[in-house]
Amino acid sequence: MKKFASLLFVAIVGGGVTLGAYKLLEDESKTEVSNLTTSPNFNTVAYEGRPISSTNADFTEAADRTVHAVVHVKNVQTSRQPRNLQEFFYGGGETRKGLVGAGSGVIISADGYIVTNNHVIDGATELDVSLNDNRTFKAEVIGTDPQADIALIKIDADEDLPYLPFGDSDNVRLGEWALAVGNPFNLTSTVTAGIISAKARDINEYDSNPQSFIQTDAAINPGNSGGALVNINGELIGINTAITSQTGSYVGYAFAVPSNNARKIVEDILEYGDVQRGILGVSGTSLNPSIASQLDVDAVEGVYVADVEFESGAKKAGLEEGDIITQIDNVKVSKFSDLSGYLGAKRPNDVVQVTYTRDGESITVPVTLLKYEAYVIDKPGLEVREASSELLKEYGVKNGVVIAQATNDKLKRYGLNGIVITEIDEEPVKSVADVKRIMNAKNPNEPVSLSFVGKGGEKKQIIFQ
Template identity: 50%
Template sequence: MKKIISIVLFSALGGALTLGAYKLFLEKPQIVIEKTVDESPVTVATNYTNVLGNSIENTDFTVAAEKTLNAVVHVKNTSYKTVRDPFAEFFYGQGSSTKQYSQVGTGSGVVFSSDGYIITNNHVVKGATDIEVTLNNKKVYKAALVGTDATNDIALLKIDENELPYITFANSDAVKVGEWVLAVGNPYNLTSTVTAGIISAKGRDLHGNGPVTDSFIQTDAAVNPGNSGGALVNTRGELIGINTAISSRTGSFIGYSFAVPSNIAKKVIEDLMEFGNVQKAILGVHGGELNGKVAENLDLDISEGFYISSVVENSGAAKSGLQKDDIIVNLDGVRITSYADLTGFLNTKRPNDVVNVTYVRNGEEFKTSVVLSKNEISEVSSLGLELKNLDVKELKKLNINNGVKVTNITNKELLYYGVKTGYIITAINGEKMYSVDTVNSIISAKTKGEVLRIEMLNLEGETERYIFK
C-alpha cells in the first residue's frame, strides 16, 4: 500500500514539475488587467461600452486612406563624402589617399500639387547630393531641391511629372483635441503605411528637444523613423500636418508624435516658391506666457495669454497702441494661451499682414489691428549676441554688400576675446549673411558637434574670424 501511495505521489510531483516547466519556459504569460468590479453593476458600464464601440465603428478611415496613400511618397537621400586616409597616402602614394563613401537616409514626402511639388522635412534631405522619390506605384524619379527652411524643418522638392494624385491642405487652426487623425508614411522602408490616433494636444513646445518649431500638433498615432516628412491627415483625407518628430527614449515610437501644422507648412512652401526664402513677420512685442505663478507675481486676475513686458519702438504693435502689461488673448480668432500659440500663429503670417488683436488691459478687454513688420532684431542666445539688420545707408557707409550688426553681447567669453558691439557679422561657414533671419536659419540648422566659423568686421573695418563649437 505504501508503495502504491509513493508511486502516486511521485507521479503527481512529476506531473506538477512538467506542467510548471511548460508554464515557465514554453507557454507565453497571460496578460492580466485588474479591474475594480462594483457589486451592483451595470447600466452605466454597458451604455459607455456601447457608445464607445459605436463611435469607433462609425469612424471610417478607408476614405482618408484611399485619398492619401498614392499622394505620400518615399524619399531617399544619398550624400557622398570624400575621406582622406593619411596612412594609405604614406604607404601607397598620394593617389590612394582618398576614398569616397555614400550615406543613405530615407523618409517620406507629400505631393500637394498635380505638377510634382512635394513637401517633406528639412532633416530628411539635409546634406543630400542626390534625392530620389518613389511613388506608391513604384515609379522612381530624381527630385530637385527647390528650397528649405531649417527653422520650421520644412523642405520643398520638385519632380518632372504631371497629373499626380495630391493632398489638399486643411486649416490646422480648426483641428480639435480628440479628433481622429491618420499618419501616412514609410517607416522602416515599409511603403504605404497608415496608422490611426487622435489629436493629443495643440501648440506643443518641445523645449529645444526637437526642431525649432515650437507649435507642434501632438498625436498618439504611431510614427517611427522613416515617417518623417509624411502626412498627418483628418478623416476627410485633408493635410493637417507634416509628421516630424517623436517623443522616445529608444528612438522608436512609444506614445506621442509631433507634426508641423499645415498652416505653417503651407506658408513656408508658398514663400519658397514665390520668394526663394521664408518671409518672417513680427508683432513687435517682448514678453512671455502667463501661468498661475507668473500671474500671482504680477498681481493679475488672468492666468492665460501672452504678457507684454515691452513694446518695440516704431513697430506695428507700438503704432496700434499696445503697451507694457497688456495681455494678448486672441489673434484673428485664434485663442492665445501660451508663447507657442503666439509664435505658431505668427509663423503663418508675412510682413505687412494685418492682424486683429484682442488684449486685456487693467481687467478690461480691448481690440486693435496691428500691421506686422519685418524681423529686424534678433537675440541669438546660442551665440550670446543680439543682432540687428543693416539698412542700405549703413551698408553703403561701411562699403559692404551684406552683414548684420552686433547690438548687444550677453556671452562674457566673447567680450574676453575682444568682440564688441558694432561688429558686423558678414559670413558664417562661408555663407554670406544678409539678415538676422539668415543667421537664425544657419544656427537652427546646426547639428550637434558642428563647428561654426563666423567672419566679422571689427570697428576698424578689419576682418576677424571666430570659431563656435
C-alpha cells in the first residue's frame, strides 16, 4: 500500500484562506477540501425516503420552489488603511469598506430567517442579502455555531418570503436524487442535480470534533456555501458547505451539513441564544481491519471506546474502555461520524439507547446526554467541566471545577481525570465561567498556579511555567 503523501486543506475559496489540513491521501496528488465561498417555528416535513426509480425524473417543481428561497449573501468588512508610520503604530487611518466574500443562504421561514455557513458571514461588518427577484436587504446575525459551520441571519421584508421546509436528513437514502441550489461564481439561482453519494462522511478524520456530512455528486462550486441541498420533493436535506478538489472547483465530491443538525442548531440559537450540545462522554476511534489488528479486537466496524469521561452519562451507564459501540437508538454505528452525526441533532438531558459489545456480549443501556460545558486551560493543557454538588461534597470542598481530560500528552499518564481544581492563581473558582474569566485576563506568557484536591482529599498547588 502506498504511503500517505499529501494533506487535504480546508480553504475558503474566495478569500483563498487555508483553514487547515485534514486528511492524508493514498496517492501522490494534492487535493483540497474547500469551503464554497467566493472571497420561531420552522415548517418540517417527515420525508419518507421515496426514491425516484426513473432517470427521467422531473426536477422542475423542486427547482422552481428552491431558487426563490435561496439568497445571495455578501460579506462586507471595514478596514483601516494607515497613511503614515504614526497611524500604523498607534492606530488610525482611512476607513475603507470592501467585499471580502460571497456565498449563499436558505430562507427557512416566511418572516426572513436565513440559514447559511458561518464562514460565509464570519468577520462581516455588513451583510447584504439579494433575493432571486433582485431585491436587496441588510441582514442581522442572530447566532453562529463555528464548530458546525452554521449561522443564522435575518432580514426584514414588508411581505412574507418564500421559504424551504426542513426535510428529515436521517431518512435520506444512498442513490436518491438531490438538487444543489446556490450562487457559484456569483451566478445567481444556479441549480445542479446529482445523487446522494454517502452519509455520515467525516472529511477531517484528525479533527478532535469530527463532523458528519452528506456527500453528493451534484456540481457545487465556490459561491455555493450556505446554499440548499434538496430532495426531489423540494425539501431541505442539507446546507452545502465544502468540496474536495485539486483545483478548488467541483470534481465530483461535495459535502453538506445534514438538515436535522442545521435545524437543531437554529432552534437552539433562537430558544437559548447559543447551541446546546449533548455529549455522550466517550472518546475513541473508528474500527477497520488495520486498527482492529492493532487493538487486538475481532470487530472491524463500530467505535472503539478509548476513554470514558469522568461523571459523564456514559460513565454512569457503565461503559468502559475497550467497549465497542455498534448502535445508538436504531442507527447502526460503523464509524465515529455515524455516532457524532446522530448526536449532533440531540440536546442535553436527551436519553439515547447505546448498544455496545464487551467480551463478545451485546449490551444495550440508556445514556443521558450531558451539556457540553468545557474549557481548555492551554497551560498546562487540561480540559475542565462543571463539578456536581455531589462530587464537591465527596471531596470535601465548597467550590471547584473537575478535570475531564488532559489535552497535553505528557500529562495523560498521570491520571488527572476527576481531580478538582479549586483555585487558579490563588483565586477561588466556582464554575467554568470563572476559569475563562481568570485565564482570559492573563498574559499567555505568565505562569499559572493551580490548586488541586485529589480523590483522597489531599491538597496540592502546582505552578506551570
